[in-house]
Amino acid sequence: MRVTFLIHNAYGVGGTIRTTCNLSGALADLGHEVEVVSVFRHLAAPRFAYDKRVNLRHLVDTDRKSPGYEGGHPEFALPSADFPRGDHRYHEYSALTDRRIAALLAELDTDVVVGTRPGLNVQIARQAPAHVVRVGQEHLSLDAHTHRLSLTLRRVYRGLDAVTTTTRADADAYRRRMWLPGVRVSVLPNSVPDPGIEPSDCSAPRIVAVGRTTPVKRYPDLIGAFAQVAARRPDWGLRICGVGSQDRELKALVAELGLADRVTFLGNVTPVEPVMADASILVMSSRMESFGMALVEAMRVGLPVVSTDCPHGPREIISHGVDGLLVPPGDVDALAAALLELIDDGDRRRRMGREGLRKGARYDPEPIAEQCAALFQELLDTRAGTLAAPARSAAAFPRAAAHTVRDLAGASATRARRVPGALRRRLRALLGRSWPRRS
Known part of the structure; x- marks a missing residue:
């Protein structure tokens, strides 16, 4: 399969950058076509060594030593209208990044696109083509987000196919506190390769x-x-x-x-x-x-x-x-x-x-990449309708609010009022019964 990762800056250091580097290389080892698209590039070369089979490219050049430096671009000084203000990286995004990210997503020729921070996940949920499986990775935690950002995620993440978290505790928080009908929440730990050095003998003070x-x-x-x-x-x-x-x-x-x-x-x-x-x-x-x-x-x-x-x-x-x-x-x-x-x-x-x-x-990259690839394949199969499912399941409903008929039919009146109007109208037609109206 073809997989595209969208990351804030692949050229720096940090846990998200390193795990994206590790996972992309391990997926390439499994025979998948992988690219990592970095919104920004502030250095000529990345600090981590990406697998040669992984296509690494960037959207905005912020390397002052580069002849392609774009810090003076007129759109660079205009605030972003697409990247959510609740993401603490908001001040780094601009009208220029809005245009470049939108163009990237509109032209995607890939099977799966993966966001690696909340703001990028939001843009993927809103702008990625309908034929592409959309996955939002959570490399922080739900508790780490502001209330403002959490409200945005709760609303917009319904446009994703899946959200992955690095821990079971955070996955449980997403399932318990966010209402994301039809969105799969899975645990995908960060991977760490064997460093290939002699381990410590634990004797140094x-x-x-x-x-x-x-x-x-x-x-x-x-x-x-x-x-x-x-x-x-x-x-x-x-x-x-x-x-x-x-x-x-x-x-x-x-x-x-x-x-x-x-x-x-x-x-x-x-x-x-x-x-x-x-x-x-x-x-x-x-x-x-x-x-x-x-x-x-x-x-x-x-x-x-x-x-x-x-x-x-x-x-x-x-x-x-x-x-x-x-x-x-x-x-x-x-x-x-x-x-x-x-x-x-x-x-x-x-x-x-x-x-x-x-x-x-x-935590070796290979088994985690296999787990990741299996998740992506299940999402692709579901999109293609090849997995067994109830006749009137997620595919029968609007994508952003997919849920099974049985679950919604058994929902309380209080919960039903939170169902979007378009979905309520579809449910009335499918179930042949009245549906609670908004109070």
């Missing part, structure tokens, strides 16, 4: 943390916990990989606590696995994680992990006491105690590292 230095990661909690560790175990150090809005604040905190010679800020590191393999514990102090890709990356190099038990990913990845330890979010003392527990017990640390290495193999 180093802890590593990986992630953007932003408030959601709660690095002040981590630094506070490490201060307690440093007082008890002065031979241990902490390395932080990532950049973000709190760089200055965190470095000032480290200096204030007298830890400047014990805490090292490495900035963005690609690939990050060699740095992980040179440590003995990975720590995550976040108040929220949509998945927790760094946890899996650490497991793939044999590191035990210490993480807050935050929504949604860590508790689905870590088996507490087997391959890592979970602590309450925001509890600095508990985070310090968990780190010291592994520091003080080398045998347990190494045993957890070996268990993590085994578990990490579950």
Whole structure:
């Protein structure tokens, strides 16, 4: 099959970018034709190495060193009318991106188009051709979105064929809190390939943390916990990989606590696995994680992990006491105690590292790509009408509000009032009975 991924910027670093790179290459391995379309390109070459069989292209050139730089384009200064304001990337979109994305979607010669962030999923739901299967990937979580954006998604996502989430908890949230009749909600974890390096022997006196230095990661909690560790175990150090809005604040905190010679800020590191393999514990102090890709990356190099038990990913990845330890979010003392527990017990640390290495193999790109391809094929088969279905099922109803007759016939009057008018009229004709009118 032919698959097109639409991504904000394929040329940077980050979990969404890396998992799109991994998944596109794994789908190409399975014999599918894959392209990744990046809305923006700010560098001449991507930071991650895309498979040579994957066609990578961009819509808007924001690389100031490029002869094709479009930052001065007159439409670039005009606000977007298509990209939803609730998406926190809204300020980067413009009339130029509206026109380029609309043209891309109108001319799509593909079987499946996949959006990788809410704003792009909205544009796909509204603008992709009817013959193309439309999939919206959720790489954050429903809880991470503003109320304004959630309302938009609840309304517009009905134009999708499927929504995929990275965790079961987030899939449950979509099913429970969003009313998306006819839209399949499936779990598709992020994939992490074998890094192909020697795993850690968990003997180096180093802890590593990986992630953007932003408030959601709660690095002040981590630094506070490490201060307690440093007082008890002065031979241990902490390395932080990532950049973000709190760089200055965190470095000032480290200096204030007298830890400047014990805490090292490495900035963005690609690939990050060699740095992980040179440590003995990975720590995550976040108040929220949509998945927790760094946890899996650490497991793939044999590191035990210490993480807050935050929504949604860590508790689905870590088996507490087997391959890592979970602590309450925001509890600095508990985070310090968990780190010291592994520091003080080398045998347990190494045993957890070996268990993590085994578990990490579950996230290999091949089985996840097979799961993804199977989902896409089911959606294509459903679109083609080749799967067994009730005679008057989704195909009989308007696409954006597809549902089975039985489900709607059994709905309460309260729920029925939320059914769009066109669908109510179709139901009256099909079911031969009156349908509750709007109050």
